[in-house]
Amino acid sequence: MNAIEMKGLTKFYGKARGIVGLDLAVSEGEFFGFIGPNGAGKSTTIRTLLGLIKGSGGSARIFGKDIAAEKNGILMETGYMPSEALFYPGMRVGEVIRLSAGLRRKDCAVEADLLCRRLGLDTSKKVHQLSFGNRKKVSIVCALQHQPRLCILDEPTSGLDPLMQREFFEILKERNARGATIFLSSHVLSEIQRNCTRAAIIREGRLIACGSVESLSKTSAKRVHVQGELTVSTLTEVRDLQQTGSGASFLYGGDIQALLRVLSEQKITDLTISEPDLEEIFLHYYLDGGEET
Ligand SMILES: Nc1ncnc2c1ncn2[C@@H]1O[C@H](COP(=O)(O)OP(=O)(O)OP(=O)(O)O)[C@@H](O)[C@H]1O
Numbered sequence: 401m402n403a404i405e406m407k408g409l410t411k412f413y414g415k416a417r418g419i420v421g422l423d424l425a426v427s428e429g430e431f432f433g434f435i436g437p438n439g440a441g442k443s444t445t446i447r448t449l450l451g452l453i454k455g456s457g458g459s460a461r462i463f464g465k466d467i468a469a470e471k472n473g474i475l476m477e478t479g480y481m482p483s484e485a486l487f488y489p490g491m492r493v494g495e496v497i498r499l500s501a502g503l504r505r506k507d508c509a510v511e512a513d514l515l516c517r518r519l520g521l522d523t524s525k526k527v528h529q530l531s532f533g534n535r536k537k538v539s540i541v542c543a544l545q546h547q548p549r550l551c552i553l554d555e556p557t558s559g560l561d562p563l564m565q566r567e568f569f570e571i572l573k574e575r576n577a578r579g580a581t582i583f584l585s586s587h588v589l590s591e592i593q594r595n596c597t598r599a600a601i602i603r604e605g606r607l608i609a610c611g612s613v614e615s616l617s618k619t620s621a622k623r624v625h626v627q628g629e630l631t632v633s634t635l636t637e638v639r640d641l642q643q644t645g646s647g648a649s650f651l652y653g654g655d656i657q658a659l660l661r662v663l664s665e666q667k668i669t670d671l672t673i674s675e676p677d678l679e680e681i682f683l684h685y686y687l688d689g690g691e692e693t
Pocket residue numbers: 413416417418419436437438439440441442443444445483
């Protein structure tokens with residue numbers, strides 16, 4: 401069963417583009433990454449998907465239910481963590497967490513306590529006195545305490561220190577191992593590469609790639625490191641050219657024979673051609689125009 405299904409999902413803010421014609425399906429049990437730079441449309445996608453803002457076209461389903469018709473039922477089995485961590489000022493952390501559990505009409509006290517201990521969150525503090533990172537922890541507890549079937553997390557790790565990020569992903573992996581579907585938006589490609597099995601890339605409101613993290617890394621672009629004197633001006637499809645002390649490094653998306661011909665005519669002493677990592681794939685899709693899906 402698909403945990404998430406979008407067909408032609410579109411949102412315009414007046415005349416301004418939010419997202420256009422998104423087709424995306426995420427199967428139940430997946431750990432899915434949603435990648436895009438600032439303003440690409442990640443939050444708009446998530447908010448439209450959850451019915452928090454009204455779409456301008458297309459449809460969205462969660463566990464087969466139409467978001468427009470069955471919003472309350474869907475929200476009961478979904479945990480949503482927004483990218484901002486905003487709460488009513490003056491409330492204590494424990495009160496915010498209990499209020500959030502109350503919205504689900506569920507006693508989540510045991511799980512909330514466990515999450516707070518794992519994240520090192522002091523429930524007696526007032527939320528407005530917390531740092532951004534600690535407010536993000538409150539959001540995590542609110543999103544996960546009712547042990548939802550689907551966790552939709554919008555840039556969840558921004559503001560968390562590296563130790564907390566590690567603990568957070570441990571928690572998500574445990575949930576995922578128990579069957580929960582994780583849908584996570586991020587700019588941090590290394591965390592998508594480490595944790596997700598599939599991912600989609602969004603650019604200017606449109607999906608430009610979707611597939612296993614492994615297959616996304618296998619685009620035509622290669623990372624080329626060369627030692628020695630190098631001129632690549634005769635080659636097209638060269639991106640992200642960086643001169644290093646003794647050579648150069650660049651992303652190459654063109655014909656490999658043309659590359660080898662150019663390199664063979666130059667005074668190079670060493671050559672490495674490797675698969676780019678997700679960080680570099682992202683550059684390929686954004687600098688190069690990428691490959692449309
Ligand atoms: N309330 C709004 N009114 C008008 N335009 C909006 C509104 N919210 C978002 N947009 C526009 O929609 C587009 C997508 O924004 P969105 O916040 O979804 O991107 P994002 O990928 O989540 O970005 P970020 O990583 O910065 O959070 C942007 O061009 C943005 O300016």
